[in-house]
Amino acid sequence: MASLEIDRERCARDGLCALECPLSLIDIDEAGYPVATAHLEASCIGCGHCVAVCAKGCLRIDGIDPDELPDAPRTPDVLPEALCAWMTGRRSVRNFSDRRVPRGLIETCLETARYAPSALNFQPVEWLVITDAAAIRTLAGLCADFFRAAGSSQRFIEPFDAGRETILRGAPCLVVVHADAAAPIPPATDCVIALTHFELAAHALGLGACWAGLVRRAVASHAPAREFLGLPQGHEMYGGLMVGFPRFALKRLPPRKPLSIVWR
Amino acid sequence: MASLEIDRERCARDGLCALECPLSLIDIDEAGYPVATAHLEASCIGCGHCVAVCAKGCLRIDGIDPDELPDAPRTPDVLPEALCAWMTGRRSVRNFSDRRVPRGLIETCLETARYAPSALNFQPVEWLVITDAAAIRTLAGLCADFFRAAGSSQRFIEPFDAGRETILRGAPCLVVVHADAAAPIPPATDCVIALTHFELAAHALGLGACWAGLVRRAVASHAPAREFLGLPQGHEMYGGLMVGFPRFALKRLPPRKPLSIVWR
Structure with a gap:
């Protein structure tokens, strides 16, 4: 459906548009x-x-007008070392304060994640955001039912049954990414990239998060958990994050395995 | 194998260690x-x-000594808005300058990605880094062979066969994440999260990158491409990034689809 229009008066004839097209369509x-x-x-x-x-703003593709696009954001004036330390300092948060998460902060994280890379620009990622504490608690219970019946993940279920909310950690917010599993490009990678961008944006905004792997496993296999989420027909959950304000901070950087790298 | 040691003289009895344990083991x-x-x-x-x-540094787990852990990195002194704009401003880069990528920059990205979250701290991610331009070109050709024979992705193969390197875009560096596909926890999500951290670290360091989805598809199905990578037995490639210095920058922020969100 796209068509190309060029303002020849303004075109610098630098060929950047042709070089930039991912599909060599120019x-x-x-x-x-x-x-x-x-x-x-x-x-x-x-x-x-x-x-x-295009520096000249002389190219239009159907529906995309250069005059309607914002300028590219300027890189903030911080040292790369500081940004890498900032990413390293993001740690999974499993203890949340009682403070509610303002919807505006979640919206900022979602808006940031909207610009995460997507295979062939397909952008299949869809979001479910639950901020109802009772609903999150109910979902945790449905997941516990699944693992209890399956006899797996007992290290989470025993303390859960003893009164500690070890599935969703009493998080005030749960963010789920999902997509049509039958999309032309398998959507799992796009979904995980987008949720990773969300998590880092949350960290930038002073929030903490932890991946909800147990929920994803339960939703994949347990109809009541799946139905509770109410995802559209044919959609799968590809990731989830518990989100809230951290109750306390780590004082030290925990250890990690050494890297396994082959250089060629 | 772990055992817990407490210095009772210094313990603040704040219970944070017990709250923090992901598995409620304390x-x-x-x-x-x-x-x-x-x-x-x-x-x-x-x-x-x-x-x-632990603020007091009074707890030890086998092999993890508080005195040997660095302090948690301080968040750099930038506004959250700037950090979100910085992430939004990261765009896929498919045109690279001739400048070689210093190995130290790749190492910084890998070191940052080492701290990406990992399900149950399993840390299954392994890395292959190819900086030999001839090898990258050979791999692009092997991928083209696959798509040509399969009759798919013709929009990439036609210009490739006409002399444009549309598979790996002549990138000076290819970074591959792989893991043992039979790991106790399916490693795809961990690998994609780690590679996303790598990509953002690369952006912080002035590098550009683009996900190598075509390579991943070819490696999954085409023995010569798979053998060329030489991954360990039983390992799968879960993602790849072309990396290099950007040849030019986007002047504007491209449009994205509106968000699809359900709030509950």
Whole structure:
């Protein structure tokens, strides 16, 4: 459906749009101007990179107008070392304060995750955000039912049954990523990337989070947990995060395994 | 194998170590001191959070000594808004300058990714880093062979066969995450999280990257591509990134789909 329009008066003939297109759908003509290949109309994925790369703002693809795109965000003025330390300092948080999570903070995390990379710009990721404490507690119980009956993950179920909420840790918010499992590109990787961006954004905003792997396992196999989430027909849960304000902070950086790397 | 040692002289009896343990392996005795549960020795996952949370440094788990752990990194002094903009500004880079990627930068990205979250602290992620341009070009050709024979992804293969390196984009570096597919916890999510941390660290360091989805697909199905990577027996590739210095920058922020969210 896409078509390419060029303002030839303004075009710098630098060819960046053609270089930038992930699918090589733009050719450069003999005079140096970009032209659509025969495949562009059918194959354009609407990523907008050709429009976004043009310093002159002289290229339009159906529905993507350079004048309507914001400027690329400037990198904040921090040292790379500090940013890597910031990422390293993000640790899984399993103890949350009683403070409610303002919806605006979740929205900022979602808006940040919206720009996470997506295979062929397909953007299959959909979100479920639960902030009802009673609902989260109910879901934890449904997951516990599953593991108790399955006889697995007893190290979580024993303390749960003794009164500690070890499944969703009493988190004030649960964020679930899901997608149509039958999408043309398997959506698991896109979903996990997006949720990782969400987690780092949450860390930037002073929130803490922990991946809800037990919930994902229960939802995959236990109809009551699955029905409780109410995901659309054919959708699967590809990840979940418990989110809240940390109740306390780690004083030290915990150890990790050494890296296993082959260089070639 | 783990055993818990407490320096009772220094213990603040705040119970944080017991609250922090992901598996509830620490109890608090009547006097307020932490004690190992009967399950600790067999079930401790060695995450070190109990040691890292203690302000007094009075708790030791086999092999994890508080005096040997670095302090938790301080959050850099940047506004959360700037950090979210910084993440939003990371865009996939498919055009690389001729500049070689210093190994030290890759090592910094790997070191950052080492602290990405891992289910039950299993840390299954292993890395293959290829910086030999000829090897990367060979792999691109093997992938093209696969898609050409399979008759899929023609939009990449046609320009590849016309002389444009559309598979790995002539990237000076390819980073692959892989893991034992038969690990007790399916390792795909851990691998994608770690590679996402790598990509963001690369962005912080001025590098650009793009997910190598075509390579992953080819490696999953095409023996020559798989053999070329030389992964250990039973390992699968769960993600790959082309990495290099960006040849140019996007001037604008490309559009994305609106978010699909259900709030409950």
